[in-house]
Amino acid sequence: MKKFIELNKTKAVFMIKFCFIVFGTFFFGMTLILAYFNIETLNYNNYIFGFISTISLTFWISILAFFSWFLRNRKRTKLLQKHPLNKLSEIGFQDYLKNEKSKWFFTETIKAGYISNYFISLDLHEKSFKTISFKTFVDFQRFDSLKNERLKSKNITVNFLEASKDYNTKDIGKLSFNQLKNDLEEFTRILSYENLKPINDSY
Numbered sequence: 001m002k003k004f005i006e007l008n009k010t011k012a013v014f015m016i017k018f019c020f021i022v023f024g025t026f027f028f029g030m031t032l033i034l035a036y037f038n039i040e041t042l043n044y045n046n047y048i049f050g051f052i053s054t055i056s057l058t059f060w061i062s063i064l065a066f067f068s069w070f071l072r073n074r075k076r077t078k079l080l081q082k083h084p085l086n087k088l089s090e091i092g093f094q095d096y097l098k099n100e101k102s103k104w105f106f107t108e109t110i111k112a113g114y115i116s117n118y119f120i121s122l123d124l125h126e127k128s129f130k131t132i133s134f135k136t137f138v139d140f141q142r143f144d145s146l147k148n149e150r151l152k153s154k155n156i157t158v159n160f161l162e163a164s165k166d167y168n169t170k171d172i173g174k175l176s177f178n179q180l181k182n183d184l185e186e187f188t189r190i191l192s193y194e195n196l197k198p199i200n201d202s203y
Helices: 002-036 044-080 087-093 145-153 175-191
Strands: 093-099 108-115 117-125 130-137 156-159 162-168
Touching: 002 044, 002 108, 044 087, 044 108, 044 117, 087 108, 087 175, 093 117, 093 130, 108 175, 117 175, 145 156, 156 175, 162 175
Parallel strands: none
Antiparallel strands: 093 108, 108 117, 117 130, 130 162, 156 162
16 A cells, blocks of 8 residues: 555546546536436435445545556566566666556556667566566567567567567466576567567657
8 A cells, every 4th residue: 555655646646536527527417418308307316316426436446446556566576576587687677667657547666677778578467467478669560471470489479569478477487587588588689680679768
């Protein structure tokens, strides 16, 4: 909780205000529309219902957003304490604030560093806690099918401006630190070979 407040106090306040305004506008707008078409009589109870509903939805969405951040942060912290990820500082990885400049996403502390001029970040996959992703922004090009197949055969995915190399959280623990280091160096060599140049100012 302390870390969340340190990183996201201003964003949390903004989110609560935004949700309150959006839901409040929706409920009171619907009340006026129903009254205008004589579907519902406009009275004091309508305002009470709209107010309570607005507060309730704002509260539960805020709780859900916090717990989502909390669970990701706890899982990420545990993974970074395990071998071989706990040695990433030896190749220049440091704490990095993800989404620091965004007002729509909470700020998170991840690991990131440069390898062969590519700025690579490490975080949990957006869709699964069982997968971690090493990602970097690259200069987008239209791919032919052969290039796509070459990249996929090396467990590399390119989605518009982002190239990523994913690992199952259980499998990565079986790698030695040198194996992981070599994997990441190979990752950047392949991107360079395929003429996918780094765009480090995207961070």
